[in-house]
Amino acid sequence: MNYIKHLTGFFEKVTTDYDLNPTHISLYMAIFQLWNQNRFQNPISISRDELMRISKISSTATYHKCIKELQEREYIQYNPSFNPFKGSTLNVLSLDFYTKPLVKKDIKNFINKEATLLKNSLVNEQLNEQALNKHQTSTKHVPYINNTNTINLANEQIQKNEKLNLKIEEDTNEKETQKKLREKKVIAELGRSGTKQQSIPPDKNEVITYFHEKNAPEIEAEKFYNHFESNGWLVGGKTKMKDWKAAIRNWLLNSQNFNKRPTQNFVGTQKPQPHHLQTATHKNYGEPL
Incomplete structure (x- = not known):
């Protein structure tokens, strides 16, 4: 097994396969690394976590999608075990075909294969277009692309109306907030008697x-x-x-x-005299007690 020819054939095939993206290439290179560690012997036991770690794929759904499409494009043959205690196996298909000189028979088979794939792709596109046209709500005389444009214009108008309504609502809320703040300020300036507080000290x-x-x-x-x-x-x-x-x-x-209190001015007047005791005014002190 000449891995240099295999990699050369892989990249020559990838350059003409427009259905693959860098994620597919990254996953295939991770598989190639495990295949290399297994001395290029088929089948090899694979671990999903290990392949995702090497290929830098973080989504399980993306991993399964890419490995399924690699199998459909005849890069690998995937045999899932569906058993958590038993690993899945995988066969790496030979790609030396793309590095060998093409004979007339191989060229004819290659052209027929590519033509079949192209025909199937066109048929699928037509079926998808028919299915989409079937679900359109507009009249049959209007082409599908015009329907899409009409829907997009309607959606844009709806979004503009929503933004306008949102802005009006925000302006209204802001006005109400300012009004409440002014009312609170006026209430704060009012005293207990309900009148506006006076500045102290006054003029x-x-x-x-x-x-x-x-x-x-x-x-x-x-x-x-x-x-x-x-x-x-x-x-x-x-x-x-x-x-x-x-x-x-x-x-x-x-x-x-x-x-209203009586004023007492003691200047120029006689001081008040104490009251007399309840005794005779002229007392004879010669009388015995």
């Missing part, structure tokens, strides 16, 4: 204007502003002020209550 002119609205003198506005400006706008010296208008109303109420 002095706003304080004076609010005192005028309450018919209070401007001097009271000055006292109020100076008092809370000095303590950092803290209520009771501890809690930060939240509503300066409410603080003004409390200020006015407290000032009214304070003005």
Whole structure:
């Protein structure tokens, strides 16, 4: 067995066999390596995992497809065992035919074989085309290729409509999100009373204007502003002020209550005398007790 002639015949056959791809060649070279280790004796026992590892085929389906097509193209003869405890066997078919000079009989057989394969291929293509035309939903007068183009155009239009609808939906969702964010921002700015929170400290002119609205003198506005400006706008010296208008109303109420108290001016007046005891005013201290 001359492996150089065999490989030469393999590559000469592969160059004219357009049904094979690099995966088939890789798998055949892996088989050739195992055949070489077996000293080119047929049959050889093969392992699927080992062949997939050497040929770099990662899919089991691809492996079975390639080995089946190599057998159909008469590169190998595959004998599966269907037994996990017993390996499958394989015969590597001789390809020296492609390296020997062709006689007239061989040339005739080769031409007839290639013509038969080409005829079968054309028949299969016609059957596939007829089967596809049979399942078309358009009229019989329209060629199949036009049907395909029409379907593709319809699919493209459907995809464009889906993209447009998706974009409109995204824009709508974004607008709703922005609206919710604005509502949350407004709610966050509202106090417990439902009114918008006031800036602290307030403007002095706003304080004076609010005192005028309450018919209070401007001097009271000055006292109020100076008092809370000095303590950092803290209520009771501890809690930060939240509503300066409410603080003004409390200020006015407290000032009214304070003005109602009786004032005692001790300047220029006689100090109050303690009450007399329940005894006679003129007591005779000469009387015995």
